[in-house]
Amino acid sequence: MSAQLTRRDLLRASLGLGGAFLLELGGCAANGLPAPVQPGARPGDFVPSAWLRITPDDKVIFTLDRVEMGQGTMTSHAQLLADELEIDPARFVIELAGANRAYDNQDPQLGLQSTGGSSSVRTSYEPLRRAGAVAREMLRRAAAKRFTASLDDCRAEEGTLLHVPSGRRLRYGELAADAAREVIPEVTLKPAEKHTWIGKSITRLDARTKVDGSAVYGIDVSVPDLLVAVVLRPPRLGAQVVAFDDRAARAMPGVVDVFRIPQGVAVVAHRYWQATRAAAAVKVDWTEGEIWVDSDTLRKMYVDRVKLPATLVRSHGNVGSAEREAAHTIEALHEAPYLAHATMEPQNATAIVVNDRCEVWAPTQAPALTREAARRVTGLPYASIDFHQTLLGGGFGRRGFQDYVEEALHIAMRVKKPVKVIWSREDDMRSSMYRPMAVSWARGAVDARGNIVSWSQRIASQTVVGETGPEWLQSIVPSGVPHPLKQLGGRLAGGLLNGNGVVDPTNVEGASTMAYDIPNLRFEHAVMRHPVPVGAWRSVGNSQNVFFTETFFDELARAGGKDPFVLRRELLAKAPRQRAVLELAAEKAGWGKALPKGRFRGIAQSKSFETHCAEVAEVSIEGKDVRVHRVVAVVDCGVAVNPDLIRAQIESAIIFGLGAALRQEITWKRGAVEQSNFHDFEPLRMAETPEIEVHVVPSTESPTGVGEPGLPPIAPAVANAILAATGRPVRAMPFTRGLAAKDQAR
Amino acid sequence: MITFVVNGVSRSVEVPEDVPLLWVLREELGLTGTKFGCGAALCGACTVHLDGSPVRSCVTRVGEAGGKQVLTIEGLGAATLHEVQKAWIAENVPQCGYCQPGQILSAVALLKAKRRPTPEDIDAVLDANLCRCGTYPRIRRAIGRVVGALAPDEGGEQHEKKEETHR
Numbered sequence: 001m002s003a004q005l006t007r008r009d010l011l012r013a014s015l016g017l018g019g020a021f022l023l024e025l026g027g028c029a030a031n032g033l034p035a036p037v038q039p040g041a042r043p044g045d046f047v048p049s050a051w052l053r054i055t056p057d058d059k060v061i062f063t064l065d066r067v068e069m070g071q072g073t074m075t076s077h078a079q080l081l082a083d084e085l086e087i088d089p090a091r092f093v094i095e096l097a098g099a100n101r102a103y104d105n106q107d108p109q110l111g112l113q114s115t116g117g118s119s120s121v122r123t124s125y126e127p128l129r130r131a132g133a134v135a136r137e138m139l140r141r142a143a144a145k146r147f148t149a150s151l152d153d154c155r156a157e158e159g160t161l162l163h164v165p166s167g168r169r170l171r172y173g174e175l176a177a178d179a180a181r182e183v184i185p186e187v188t189l190k191p192a193e194k195h196t197w198i199g200k201s202i203t204r205l206d207a208r209t210k211v212d213g214s215a216v217y218g219i220d221v222s223v224p225d226l227l228v229a230v231v232l233r234p235p236r237l238g239a240q241v242v243a244f245d246d247r248a249a250r251a252m253p254g255v256v257d258v259f260r261i262p263q264g265v266a267v268v269a270h271r272y273w274q275a276t277r278a279a280a281a282v283k284v285d286w287t288e289g290e291i292w293v294d295s296d297t298l299r300k301m302y303v304d305r306v307k308l309p310a311t312l313v314r315s316h317g318n319v320g321s322a323e324r325e326a327a328h329t330i331e332a333l334h335e336a337p338y339l340a341h342a343t344m345e346p347q348n349a350t351a352i353v354v355n356d357r358c359e360v361w362a363p364t365q366a367p368a369l370t371r372e373a374a375r376r377v378t379g380l381p382y383a384s385i386d387f388h389q390t391l392l393g394g395g396f397g398r399r400g401f402q403d404y405v406e407e408a409l410h411i412a413m414r415v416k417k418p419v420k421v422i423w424s425r426e427d428d429m430r431s432s433m434y435r436p437m438a439v440s441w442a443r444g445a446v447d448a449r450g451n452i453v454s455w456s457q458r459i460a461s462q463t464v465v466g467e468t469g470p471e472w473l474q475s476i477v478p479s480g481v482p483h484p485l486k487q488l489g490g491r492l493a494g495g496l497l498n499g500n501g502v503v504d505p506t507n508v509e510g511a512s513t514m515a516y517d518i519p520n521l522r523f524e525h526a527v528m529r530h531p532v533p534v535g536a537w538r539s540v541g542n543s544q545n546v547f548f549t550e551t552f553f554d555e556l557a558r559a560g561g562k563d564p565f566v567l568r569r570e571l572l573a574k575a576p577r578q579r580a581v582l583e584l585a586a587e588k589a590g591w592g593k594a595l596p597k598g599r600f601r602g603i604a605q606s607k608s609f610e611t612h613c614a615e616v617a618e619v620s621i622e623g624k625d626v627r628v629h630r631v632v633a634v635v636d637c638g639v640a641v642n643p644d645l646i647r648a649q650i651e652s653a654i655i656f657g658l659g660a661a662l663r664q665e666i667t668w669k670r671g672a673v674e675q676s677n678f679h680d681f682e683p684l685r686m687a688e689t690p691e692i693e694v695h696v697v698p699s700t701e702s703p704t705g706v707g708e709p710g711l712p713p714i715a716p717a718v719a720n721a722i723l724a725a726t727g728r729p730v731r732a733m734p735f736t737r738g739l740a741a742k743d744q745a746r
Numbered sequence: 747m748i749t750f751v752v753n754g755v756s757r758s759v760e761v762p763e764d765v766p767l768l769w770v771l772r773e774e775l776g777l778t779g780t781k782f783g784c785g786a787a788l789c790g791a792c793t794v795h796l797d798g799s800p801v802r803s804c805v806t807r808v809g810e811a812g813g814k815q816v817l818t819i820e821g822l823g824a825a826t827l828h829e830v831q832k833a834w835i836a837e838n839v840p841q842c843g844y845c846q847p848g849q850i851l852s853a854v855a856l857l858k859a860k861r862r863p864t865p866e867d868i869d870a871v872l873d874a875n876l877c878r879c880g881t882y883p884r885i886r887r888a889i890g891r892v893v894g895a896l897a898p899d900e901g902g903e904q905h906e907k908k909e910e911t912h913r
Binding site: 069070071072201203204206207208209210211212213214215216217219220222228253271272273342343344345346391392393394395396422424425644645648651652653654655656677678679683684685686687689691692 | 762765766769772773776777778779780781782783784785786788789791818819820822823827831834835836838839840841842843844845846847850868869870872873874875876877878879880881882883884885886
């Protein structure tokens, strides 16, 4: 992000580009700008930006524009705003933002109002502090006039303006109406050492509502006369409804209607249990669909493809001559499976489409796309669409997609009443956009002294951005551009990434981006095109590529007789922050020190979402089971806005990643997903959760990603410990394939 | 008509006996703090207490609750927050929060059954509640915090100090 985020940018962020204007300022009104439309704003309110509203009765309302899905934006972003505003973040009344171009994500890869890519703090750090500073200065100017004092004698502290010489105080609310008439001043932001709320491990602001049951997720949305729908979706990829028999279902209690929608057959009732029972009584004839899709077939396709030349991504030196002169060369095939996100809250959305108005409630990660989906399905303009954000019961990338929203809209249009679509766990497991499977081929060479002299690698996988990007691109294009043009642009971009010479960066991130200083390198990518829906999954390409590279690294270190930590440290000499987290992880984990009998350590590192992370896992092998006892993680994410939330996210990513590394996979048989619920796609449970120790490196650098970077190193750290224990490399996830059938009678 | 007591209040519902208690709580009584996660007693998000014992409300027929006492998350801290809820806040346990009502009600049941659970007891009982955000280390700490705050003679068992945190 540009360091020159200026007043114009703030205005842009405040005013919005989509026709909705949120700023109430005397100066703006005088300039003839449209009146504010921030929901609930009243005359006398001070609305200095799209994020903040201060009312005359001293309510300080913070509009959170990055969704809260557990990662802690509600708290961290409140801290960012509060720091310059000089107020306890616990004093904020927090509202969840609707959809508005004012809230476009400034991350160039996202570009529209959405939460993902570990971008929230990174992209809000400057604008939110600036918004706080602007508001504070306007309040201070209003106070100076009220006190008939010099500006220098007025100080903002704890939600009040203090007249220092007299000790008189005015609450922000008392100054709201006056502050609204001040012009936007130039502001200077505090240096990091002067931060008041940034850097504090304050209690999560959503903790209270999440322990007393009052937190409202999408599935909890309640509106009068709400109907509930379930959808019978294709049992196999690409299968279409031929016909359906709903006679028995229609006779069942509470059933309102049964009809076809583009996604399948919708069953609408007054209650969820009525809809599910009726759905079980609907007989649907489906076309065969993509019956050939089968995990064994796919695996063979990928393994065959990865052996052939593909699109060059990065190259330097000459791997061929380096390999010829090397002491040892090793070749390896690595594999990673499809994965579901399996958010604890199944997919759901609520919609009303009546009288040329549309309202949507959704636990979405991408309000911009939710609103765009509403426009596309209903044909209504944005001005007729009200979007209401809810909390998310987990996201992990799944909720950037709008399939559940589209279903709700189609059904709402037909029944002309409020309706909530609720997915079962089985629906959620079987109709997702999965983390792509991937196969990697790598060849590395080591010289007589154990140095890695050459590394070439080719990865075969579907493209996440190529499959999903077109929809995003279409939504980014300004609203004035005709839709056919937008669609054309989207298709072109999708086509380019799908095997026409441009490589989706998420296909190779974590591999071709490796920081090791190796003289001869070559990375290629082979894009796979076949009908399995894929999407972003926590840490995206890093989630499998770092496993491939960091385990292969240990194989090469072993071949050259080098300690894997020492060799990493040597090859990271030109990446000082990355080397520093590696060294601290090794130190805190006691690398090289004796362990109890039967325990082994593995180390891995990665840089993702601009954040440096290293992890050491302590493992024992018990029969065929892998037991992870302890994980030490070190993270350098720049300024730590809330260190305890950062620790929580690293713990979270490690546990999420361990479940995937050890046993989770989505497999296909005759075009259908074989897994259905948490017994056969089982996340990590408490008793198998290791002791986790997270160290956050103090830093004054700009903050970087937090939600995802803890994940990539965990699988290779454990795999490397298994290599240390057994002498045999682990080249495929999940590690305990075939051992996943745990006791199902919990 | 099925009548039972929910969070201290007698409620009657007009639904078939075999409807899951979960959906009666959520849809008939508007108590949405009890969550739907799997529908098959695999995740524990729907945990409530039935006559003081934890049950998975997604597979508990409402008929089984007839004449009994049901405690949901809304009832647990209705007057003042329960000690477990307070410990949860102190340890910053929730992330997305969706599974937490079930986690908390499982923890309350554990502490009722055994006032001073060992770390192994905690793992054994809470193992049945899934959390996709991975709040397990903090759940351990929060329960440890409740136990650590007990008076020395409370609970009637030996009171060796539990290891504080894994931080």
